[in-house]
Amino acid sequence: MMREVRFLAVVCMMLAVVVHADDKRTITIGSKSFTESVILGDMASQLVVETGIDAEHRREIGGTRILWQALLAGQLDIYPEYTGTLIQEIFADQDIPDDAALRRELDNVDIDMIGPLGFNNTYALGMQPRVADERGITSISNLRDHPDLTFGFSNEFMDRGDGWPSLSARYNLKPQSVRGLHHDLAYRSIADGTLDVIDLYTTDAEIQKYGLRMLIDDLNHFPRYDAVLLVRHDAPESVRNVLSRLAGRISQDQMIAMNARVKLDGQPESIVAASFLADTLNIDTSPNVDGFWKRLGQTTVDHLILVAVSLGAAVFVAVPLGVLAGMRPTSGQAIIGACGIVQTIPSLALLVILMKPVRWLGAEGFAAPAVVALFLYSLLPIVRNTATGIINVPLSLQESATALGLRPWARLRLVSLPLASPTILAGIKTSAVINVGFATLGALIGAGGYGQPIMTGIRLDDYRLILEGAVPAALLALVVQGLFELAERRLVPRGLRLKRHH
Amino acid sequence: MPSEEAVFSVDGISRSYGTHVALSDVTLTIHRGETVVLIGPSGCGKSTLLRTLNGLITPDTGSVRFDGELVTPDASVEMRRRLGYVIQDGGLFPHLTAYENVTLMARHLGRNGADTSARVTELAELTQFPTAALDRYPIEMSGGQRQRVSLMRALMLDPDVLLLDEPLGALDPLIRADLQADLKRIFETLGKTLVLVTHDMAEAVFFADRIALMREGRVVQIDIPEHLLRSPAEPFVTQFIRAQQKSVEAMRRLDA
Incomplete structure (x- = not known):
């Protein structure tokens, strides 16, 4: 067991070096x-x-x-x-x-x-002409008299200095319902009538496609972009x-x-x-467009690196923490509690919160905050399972080990850890499978991986692209699950896998 | 024959768990080469007393000395290697084969491999454990085989003393009688100091040089079996023996 853990750690470090050497x-x-x-x-x-x-x-x-x-x-x-x-x-x-x-x-x-x-790609507010005509709205000022309209803005517009906060103040707009959503989804929502007013970039192709009306910025709020x-x-x-x-x-x-x-x-x-x-x-650049397999290869490599580095580090940290938690129930409560709190932080928030401190610590690359976030999320299942595995070693066996004259470290290494290994491995497997799914969110902050085609697919309204990320992510989760079941056969001592046959 | 030399000196030990008193002012001496059986109804403190002898349990008050040395949880690591310990159901590690269980400590101490395997062969012969079954895991063995392996493990480093906590407690009657006879033969061959816990009077009489009868954390009487049967120290002794009389008589006939 220890040998395999060490091996895993070395693999992860090598991966990290490979990632780093490429600059x-x-x-x-x-x-x-x-x-x-x-x-x-x-x-x-x-x-x-x-x-x-x-x-x-x-x-x-x-x-x-x-x-x-x-x-x-x-x-x-x-x-x-x-x-x-x-x-x-x-x-x-x-x-x-x-x-x-x-x-x-x-x-x-x-x-x-x-x-x-x-x-000049400035902001504008847009509406369906039909809705605008019904209410006689032509300018942003007109919106003041229609607070019942549903507003939907891209997330960035919602909190930018030049976005909704200052626009609503400038025009004194107080609509009852304002929602933040992905810009590309906003067009679909206004087309099907879920939203009445959205923000536009004036060079968006969809303005023509959906025949939207741009409202006049009569107070000249939006600057030139x-x-x-x-x-x-x-x-x-x-x-x-x-x-x-x-x-x-x-x-x-x-x-x-x-x-x-x-x-x-x-x-x-x-x-x-x-x-x-x-x-x-008059410049001939003849770009090569990556084919499906090349793209898939790249996203797979990115994704595997996110998962392997974060999971490897989590195993390295969480197993000792779990052992500590299993042996000292009081500090155990604190450790498991702390890991549990990390789990409750919404993933996107955690990704963004981590960007500053991770960079401040000197980690480079867009993947670093994502790796740290995945690492943190991976801790709880491993810590909890390790602690449970250690606690569940029968008292009679602990006493037998003590009575033989084994010191505490030797007892842990020779008896408790091997006996807890099925539970520990199950914890790592849970983390790994969750990790594979979670890693798709890394694309939100430029970490690449299977989340990338999903994001691009959402942007281009292209289901084929979304599947190009979603299907391999699901398959990878299954593969990881399968690999761990194979690993169980190697790592869990044979004596613990046998069934009583009489 | 037992000598007068004290192997264990237990001096006024008490131990409580919350309001439950497991041991109350127990004093006794165990001599080199003798077999002392601790007996009494369940919860009388006999297992607790046994486990103070190898430091698994530390008494709240009083002291336990082994060969004159104070038994404490920390000091007893070296000491424990001179104390073989066998528990009910064997306490074998399920992730290790019979051979690995027996040799765990020897390998941990870096003992010579050839010596180790010679010792295992010797012990397998002594305990009549089939060498072909040495690479089986505990789950693949019968209850009797597990106890034999457990005994081999306890004897591996040739300890001065064997501590046995209901070694036959989990076995069905036929295997039990079989192993009982084997154990007696093995103990006689070894001539070691033995402390054995049981709740069965017949078994106690079968093995013991002296029997310590316990009740509610106290040793009520410690004596050779004959005295215990003929001159009980208090009514409880008679009561306890009478309850088990039939099996004792059966055992005595068998022995004769």
Whole structure:
């Protein structure tokens, strides 16, 4: 048993090293979790590759805060952003009058702003024309007289400095029902009448698809959201030069058309980005689109790393904790209680809460907070089962071991742990299966894994993609379950598996 | 023959669990080479007394000395290796084979493998345990076999003393009679100091040099079987013996 545990630990450490060794100098581009950002990210990465430098595009990492922090920390070199977001959200506590001032602020934190790229993707509120006409609503001010309408806003809009809090204050809106939800789901909800008013990005392809009406921002609340590229100062000069070629080249109509090609026609972002570069800048980037198997391979590797590292670390920590809890019932209560409290923290909250401290501790990579969260969630079943296994070693056997003259450590190693091994292993199995499912949430903060195609599928309203993540995740859970049942045959002493045959 | 040399000196020990008094001011001496049987109704403290001898239980007051050395939970690790211990149902570790159970301690102490396996063969012969069954797990053995393995385990390091807590308690009558006779033969071969707990008077008479009859945590009388039967110290002794008279007589006839 001990030998196998040690082996498991070594495997996990090796995995961690492999994950770490992979950071030679490539330019890393990030994008937010919506189509336009992914297209711009693809354009940037294809242009960087043109200069002969390796580029990696981390797609759909999350929201503004996550990308901005990653850029400052050097995990990202480049990501597409909007001037309005920078002024209203990132530098909300400063008074920035114009783009020139913004450029200076960015310069202070060693970041270049390339662009504006040409189009303005501001916020707007949208309604179905039928509903708007019934009530005679044409502007945001008109909403004041209709508090019974159901509002649904993207989660980021709900709490951004320039989003709902200031918009509702500015227009004095007090609707009875305001819900936060994923932006891509909002369109479906307004189409089927569940929602009456939603936030829009003005370059969203769905505005035309669903024939939505944009309400006039009659108090001029929303600032300009000119698309720009943010680039770290330490990125090579050649990278900044090539990216500058995008400045002023993407018009509003072109961006809406590109969004539509991806979201409505189902074309890959990289192809859409490449054809724009070819048509507008005359650059032939010929991107290769990953096939199904390549994508599956990558998400599987990402997912396995999340699971293996977090579970391995959890086993390493939880088994000793469980043994302690089993031997000292008073501290045991405290230990199991603490693990139980961790379990009650909502997963998304835990992921986001962990991002700062994990980075502060010096852990790199987007997977780190997800690994820590999965680690914490994996503790309870293992600790509890280990403690139960130790407590349930019959008193007569404990006394026999003592009477033989074995010291406490030897008793634990030679008697209690082997006898508890079926229960401990069952705890690890429970954790592993839960872990595989939970790890899909890692994609919410850019950790990759099977959650990635699920997120993209939700964004593109593409069930095939959602299944591309959901089915392998379910299969992996089954495989893990099966592997543990095989492992039981090896790890649980034979004498404990035999059935009485007379 | 028993000598006058004291192996165990138990001096005024008491032990309570909450309001239940398990041992109350027990004093007795066990001499080298003799077999002392602790007997009494259930809950009389006989198992508790046995387990104070190897430090599994520490008395609240009073002291237990083994070869003049104070028995304490910490000091007794080395000491325990000189005290073989056999309990009802064997107390064998279910994850280890018979061989592994017997040799666990020897292997833990890094003893020579050839010596160890020679010793196991010797013990298997002594206890009449089939060597072919040595690689069986406890769950694959009969109750009688388990007790033989348990005895082998207790004897492995050649202890000075054997402590046996109802070693035959969990066996059915036929196997029990069989093993009883075997044990007697083994004990006579070894000539070790023995302390045995039982609730069966016939078994006590069968094994004992001296019998200690206990009641409610006290030793009521400790004496050779004849004296116990002929001159009981108090009415309880007569009462207890009479309750078991029939089996005692049967056993005496069998013995004769």
